[in-house]
Amino acid sequence: MNTTARAGRTAALLLSPTFLVLALVVGYPLLAALRESLHRSGDELDESGFIVSGDRFVGLDNYADAVGAARFWTAFANTTVFTLVTVAIEVVLGTAMAVVMHRAMRGRGLVRASILVPWAIPTAVSGLLWRWIFQADGVANTLLGTDLLWTSDGWPAKIAVIVADSWKTAPFVGLLVLAGLQLIPNDVYEAARLDGASAWQQFRRVTLPLVKPALLVAVLFRLLDALRMFDLPFVLVGPQKGAVETLSMLAWNEANQVRYGPAAAYSVILFLYVVVIAFVFVKLLGADLLGERRARRRSEVSA
Amino acid sequence: MTALVRRWAPYLGVALIVCYCLAPFYWMVVSSFRRTSDIFDKSPLPSPWSLENYQAVFGGNNAFGQSLVNSLVVAGTTTVLTVLLGTLAGFALARLTFRFKNLVLSLVIATSMFPGISLIVPLLKLFTDIGWVNTYHSMIVPNMSFALPLAVWNLTTFFRQLPFELEEAARVDGCTPWQAFRKVILPIAVPGVFTTAIIVFVTSWNEFIIALSMVNQPETQTATVRISQFGGVSGFDSPFGTQMAAGVVVTVPLVIAVLLFQRRIVAGLTSGGLK
Numbered sequence: 001m002n003t004t005a006r007a008g009r010t011a012a013l014l015l016s017p018t019f020l021v022l023a024l025v026v027g028y029p030l031l032a033a034l035r036e037s038l039h040r041s042g043d044e045l046d047e048s049g050f051i052v053s054g055d056r057f058v059g060l061d062n063y064a065d066a067v068g069a070a071r072f073w074t075a076f077a078n079t080t081v082f083t084l085v086t087v088a089i090e091v092v093l094g095t096a097m098a099v100v101m102h103r104a105m106r107g108r109g110l111v112r113a114s115i116l117v118p119w120a121i122p123t124a125v126s127g128l129l130w131r132w133i134f135q136a137d138g139v140a141n142t143l144l145g146t147d148l149l150w151t152s153d154g155w156p157a158k159i160a161v162i163v164a165d166s167w168k169t170a171p172f173v174g175l176l177v178l179a180g181l182q183l184i185p186n187d188v189y190e191a192a193r194l195d196g197a198s199a200w201q202q203f204r205r206v207t208l209p210l211v212k213p214a215l216l217v218a219v220l221f222r223l224l225d226a227l228r229m230f231d232l233p234f235v236l237v238g239p240q241k242g243a244v245e246t247l248s249m250l251a252w253n254e255a256n257q258v259r260y261g262p263a264a265a266y267s268v269i270l271f272l273y274v275v276v277i278a279f280v281f282v283k284l285l286g287a288d289l290l291g292e293r294r295a296r297r298r299s300e301v302s303a
Numbered sequence: 304m305t306a307l308v309r310r311w312a313p314y315l316g317v318a319l320i321v322c323y324c325l326a327p328f329y330w331m332v333v334s335s336f337r338r339t340s341d342i343f344d345k346s347p348l349p350s351p352w353s354l355e356n357y358q359a360v361f362g363g364n365n366a367f368g369q370s371l372v373n374s375l376v377v378a379g380t381t382t383v384l385t386v387l388l389g390t391l392a393g394f395a396l397a398r399l400t401f402r403f404k405n406l407v408l409s410l411v412i413a414t415s416m417f418p419g420i421s422l423i424v425p426l427l428k429l430f431t432d433i434g435w436v437n438t439y440h441s442m443i444v445p446n447m448s449f450a451l452p453l454a455v456w457n458l459t460t461f462f463r464q465l466p467f468e469l470e471e472a473a474r475v476d477g478c479t480p481w482q483a484f485r486k487v488i489l490p491i492a493v494p495g496v497f498t499t500a501i502i503v504f505v506t507s508w509n510e511f512i513i514a515l516s517m518v519n520q521p522e523t524q525t526a527t528v529r530i531s532q533f534g535g536v537s538g539f540d541s542p543f544g545t546q547m548a549a550g551v552v553v554t555v556p557l558v559i560a561v562l563l564f565q566r567r568i569v570a571g572l573t574s575g576g577l578k
Contacts, residue, residue: 007399010480014395015407017388018455025422025448026414032425100316107317113565114324119572120557121328122509124527125550129331132543139330142345171324172572179573228418231511235531248420252516255424267421274418 030271036264037062062265072266074242075250079270082161082233082246083226089166091219094173095211099203101174102181115171123168127235130164134236151236157243161233165226173218180214181207220281227274247273328554335547342544356548366521367549370529374553377442377514377525378507384443385450386458386500390492393458394484398470408459415452422448423516430517441517442525446510450503457502460574461495462488498571501564505557526553 040058066072101111118126134140134150141147150156184207192202230252233244239253247270254263337344338353360367395401396408426445427436435441465488473483514525521529530549533542561568 004400007480008401011395011399011401011404014391014399018392018411018451021388021447021451022411022414025426025444025451026417029422029425029448030417032429033421036425036428097320100313100320103313104317105313107314109565111317111320112569113562114321116561116565116568117324117328117558120505120509120561121550121554122511122527122557124509124511124531125553126327128530128546128550129327132334132547133327133330135543137343139345167323167327171320174320175569176573224416228420230420234511234515248418248512251420251424252512255427255516260424260428263424264421267418267424270418271421274416278413278416 033264033267033271036260037268038261040261041258058261062261063269065262066265066269071242071245071250075245075247075266078158078244079227079229079246079248079273081158082165082229083223085162086165086169086226087219087222089162090170090173090222091215093166093170094218095177095215097171097174098177098181099207101178115174118168118171119175121168123231124235126164126168127232130160130167131236134160151238153237153241153243155243157237157241161236161244164236165229165232168232169222169225173222176218177211177215180211183214184210216281216285220278223277223281224274227277228270331547331550331554334544335551337544339544356544357552359542359545360548360552365529365533365545365549366524367526367529367552369522370524370526371552373439373523374508374525374527377439377446378504378510380439380443381446381450381507382500382504385447385454385503386496388451389454389458389499390489390496392455393462394488394492396455396459397462398465398467398484398488399480411452411455415449415456417448419449419512423513427516435517437518437520437523439523442510442514445513445517446507449510450507453506454499454503457499457571457574458492458495461499461571462492464574465491494567495571498564498567501560501568502571505560508557 038057038059039055040062041055097115101108101115104111121129131151132138134156136147136149138150140150148156150160188206188210189202192206197205228248229246230248233241233246234249237244239245239249245253247266251263251266251270254260254266333347333349334342335356336349336352336354338349338351338355341349344350359365392411396404396411422445430436430441469487469491470478470480470483473487478486509527510525511527511531514528515531518524518528521532524532526549530546530553533546533549
């Protein structure tokens with residue numbers, strides 16, 4: 001037996017437990033959700049007035065109901081707005097942080113440790129923490145000199161969620177961008193300086209294009225993470241609040257009321273949304289998910 | 304003037320970042336040490352310091368101590384299982400040549416992108432039918448859906464960084480790929496496995512939506528869910544002091560881990576670019 005065949009067999013053996021588990025906890029639920037979304041359960045009267053119970057096949061009714069409901073479109077809009085706004089803020093703040101950290105000669109350990117704190121705090125706890133900060137007589141109102149009810153409903157609630165989410169994840173984006181910055185060799189900057197490029201020009205023309213691959217992957221992961229946002233609005237503001245209800249929260253709420261069919265339909269719609277965004281990033285923008293090109297460049301740089 | 308700005312600007316930037324990251328956390332810690340009667344004080348330090356909130360967290364009928372144990376069991380089991388499986392898979396993906404390797408890798412990454420809710424809805428229905436609700440395994444099994452891809456991906460990028468001469472030497476000495484893995488790679492993989500374990504543990508410890516959906520008894524709830532459901536003494540007001548104290552208790556172990564292993568965690572988080 002040749003070595004390649006043997007390696008292939010070993011690989012299959014080593015990978016099979018992982019794939020078995022993933023098939024059970026990801027593959028099966030996805031198919032079940034798809035099936036579920038075409039069914040409805042619970043008692044209902046049929047056309048002739050008889051009570052029917054148990055699972056019934058209803059075709060695309062759950063989807064039609066979803067698309068016809070104002071609550072769905074509110075949740076869809078909230079999800080989209082939260083995703084776009086938080087990721088935009090996080091990318092700008094994160095890049096700024098990365099540039100500062102890259103320049104910092106001293107205090108690197110301190111910055112690195114403090115930047116990991118928001119990452120390590122459970123999202124549910126950070127929801128409580130910001131709920132406390134945004135209380136009616138809390139510190140946010142004191143500092144801003146305002147008198148707003150941030151955590152009840154309306155646009156203040158949206159802002160509260162956006163602020164809390166940006167706080168927690170901008171540092172994480174900063175870490176990823178910093179890793180990208182550290183791959184850029186110094187002589188590129190020297191060349192730019194020799195050509196008389198200003199600091200801003202260096203950033204625009206050298207740093208940004210070279211850090212783009214790392215940034216693209218960071219943005220994609222953040223987008224997908226923001227699209228499924230649940231914990232933060234749930235704890236910070238609460239369930240069933242129109243101003244902050246995301247698609248995940250809507251689906252969860254339906255499932256909680258034992259309306260599995262509509263819940264599954266909402267979650268399938270969210271899933272498709274995620275797939276579309278991921279597809280756009282990987283196929284059209286060329287996000288290098290597997291890290292192959294980056295790995296290759298790293299080896300070229302070090303060679 | 305410009306020279307002065309240029310000299311001090313980086314320090315200012317560092318100070319800003321540290322404040323940004325720590326100020327809200329600091330406020331949680333400070334508030335947790337205030338008495339209930341002066342919880343709404345805005346002074347930067349509590350006066351007087353008080354452990355009232357911590358007594359309230361562990362006393363009373365919050366079942367908070369139990370929820371910490373639950374979190375430890377659930378996150379710990381998830382970590383051990385996924386790191387075990389992830390080490391095997393990561394080695395295969397990083398060190399062996401076989402067909403469809405990129406497809407396999409893409410599949411693993413893709414599974415980590417699925418929104419949790421699309422897995423929870425059918426699993427909740429299934430677990431209700433088979434009587435799994437309110438058990439540890441009803442949380443551990445779904446947790447693997449995000450923890451396993453995370454572990455596999457982290458370990459794959461780690462195994463890739465080890466020099467390839469190692470296996471070549473092992474092969475020359477007549478080792479099979481499996482023997483090379485067990486006797487050569489595994490012993491030097493300990494730091495990578497350890498880093499992955501920390502990251503997976505922190506992620507599972509922080510998990511919320513699965514634990515919230517699968518369990519509704521306080522005795523089996525994990526700490527993150529339990530805290531969010533603390534009721535006030537009088538029933539209608541939120542007991543902020545108690546919540547802050549509980550938040551500190553849940554977070555401090557993670558912060559200590561972060562301080563001890565920051566270098567490794569950063570390397571682990573950024574190597575694959577995956578959370």
